[in-house]
Amino acid sequence: xxxxxxxxxxxxxxxxxxxxxxxxxxxxxxxxxxKSKKPLxxxxxxxxxxxxxxxxxxxxNEAVIKQLIGYRSNGYPPxxxxxxxxxxxxxxxxxxxxxxxxxxxxxxNGCSGALEMCVNVLxxxxxxxxxPRPGFSLYETLAATRFVETKYYNLIPExxxxxDLKHMESLxxxxxxxxxxxxxxxxxxxxxxxEHLTAILKLAEKHHVPIIADEIYxxxxxxxxxxxxxxxxxxxxxxxxxxxxxxxxxxxxxxLGWITIHDRNGVFKDINEGLHQLSQIILGPxxxxxxxxxDIFDKTPESFFxxxxxxxxxxxxxxxxxxxxxxxxxxVQPQGAMYMMVGIELGKFKxxxxxxxxxxxxxxxxxxxxxxxxxxxxxxYVRFVITPTKEQLKEAYKRIAIFCNNHRK
Numbered sequence: 001x002x003x004x005x006x007x008x009x010x011x012x013x014x015x016x017x018x019x020x021x022x023x024x025x026x027x028x029x030x031x032x033x034x035k036s037k038k039p040l041x042x043x044x045x046x047x048x049x050x051x052x053x054x055x056x057x058x059x060x061n062e063a064v065i066k067q068l069i070g071y072r073s074n075g076y077p078p079x080x081x082x083x084x085x086x087x088x089x090x091x092x093x094x095x096x097x098x099x100x101x102x103x104x105x106x107x108x109n110g111c112s113g114a115l116e117m118c119v120n121v122l123x124x125x126x127x128x129x130x131x132p133r134p135g136f137s138l139y140e141t142l143a144a145t146r147f148v149e150t151k152y153y154n155l156i157p158e159x160x161x162x163x164d165l166k167h168m169e170s171l172x173x174x175x176x177x178x179x180x181x182x183x184x185x186x187x188x189x190x191x192x193x194x195e196h197l198t199a200i201l202k203l204a205e206k207h208h209v210p211i212i213a214d215e216i217y218x219x220x221x222x223x224x225x226x227x228x229x230x231x232x233x234x235x236x237x238x239x240x241x242x243x244x245x246x247x248x249x250x251x252x253x254x255x256l257g258w259i260t261i262h263d264r265n266g267v268f269k270d271i272n273e274g275l276h277q278l279s280q281i282i283l284g285p286x287x288x289x290x291x292x293x294x295d296i297f298d299k300t301p302e303s304f305f306x307x308x309x310x311x312x313x314x315x316x317x318x319x320x321x322x323x324x325x326x327x328x329x330x331x332v333q334p335q336g337a338m339y340m341m342v343g344i345e346l347g348k349f350k351x352x353x354x355x356x357x358x359x360x361x362x363x364x365x366x367x368x369x370x371x372x373x374x375x376x377x378x379x380x381y382v383r384f385v386i387t388p389t390k391e392q393l394k395e396a397y398k399r400i401a402i403f404c405n406n407h408r409k
Contacts (some may be wrong), residue, residue, distance in 0.1 A: 081107030134378035189334030
């Protein structure tokens with residue numbers, strides 16, 4: 001064996017170079033003023049636990065404590081998750097139109113880990129995947145690390161962010177591996193009707209393209225909106241649905257997500273096997289939390305979920321009322337999840353050049369953080385997180401109103 005190495009020269013892998021977070025590149029431009037006399041208010045982070053007004057039900061903690069003091073959840077779990085946990089997830093999501101068994105469930109390290117596995121099992125290098133625009137930036141990162149091309153189908157704000165189906169169909173070709181649908185939506189806060197979801201499924205069936213359904217915000221809907229699991233609306237289109245404990249149970253840091261595999265006529269047989277093989281890479285998520293899942297599902301009272309929705313609805317009502325008063329901003333009514341997209345009428349401002357400029361100057365002058373639409377490939381909008389306390393939201397919108405007034409023509 002010989003080597004011509006004469007010095008240290010170690011290069012990062014091509015995969016690591018592709019692991020680029022689009023949000024990070026933009027947010028790094030937003031500088032906090034350490035001398036600001038106003039306390040920082042963040043409307044940027046989709047973590048409902050930060051401000052302390054969204055807390056878990058005691059039964060959820062008790063389910064984990066039971067595992068801690070039982071000394072039976074400290075070892076390695078099966079790579080795809082314990083049978084008890086997978087059975088609990090299957091039973092929780094089981095539906096007459098979309099029956100599930102434990103072998104149709106893969107546990108993962110959070111919903112993001114579940115999404116990564118879905119991309120890995122469906123998409124090879126050189127293939128492409130259809131993503132929503134605006135959409136969660138992690139989708140692009142996951143595809144990029146597998147050298148998968150991303151194509152973006154437009155969402156239409158005037159129709160509560162429904163997908164532009166003609167545009168979606170125009171993007172499909174022989175290399176399209178999947179269509180990703182996020183419902184309820186981050187960043188849009190939209191909830192799709194049964195009719196719209198059915199229309200997407202008809203398009204997928206026509207072109208024989210499977211669906212990845214990101215449903216992490218399942219059931220977090222308000223007003224007259226209804227959440228329909230996509231897999232319950234078809235008997236022919238194969239779907240990988242992803243979910244987790246993070247949002248509905250308000251524990252994003254517990255990092256427990258899952259994939260439910262909705263096979264149709266055996267077309268996902270190899271995909272099911274592939275996902276079980278991919279699970280060998282992580283050797284199973286947190287053993288404590290997955291062993292607590294049966295009790296979490298069985299014992300969390302309905303009153304907890306109702307209280308979460310009530311607080312979200314109140315925050316949405318407050319946000320729509322206050323932001324609608326601000327001349328030059330056009331909020332789009334949220335229907336679910338934890339976000340609100342707000343359009344910026346740039347022509348009404350004398351020195352605001354873009355959504356990034358808006359966010360940067362708002363932070364510098366009023367110490368309020370929001371994400372510019374560029375983070376989601378949708379310029380001239382900003383995203384507000386609606387989970388802070390009512391007092392924080394009122395103060396944030398007061399400062400935003402002052403900021404807009406100072407910059408208006």
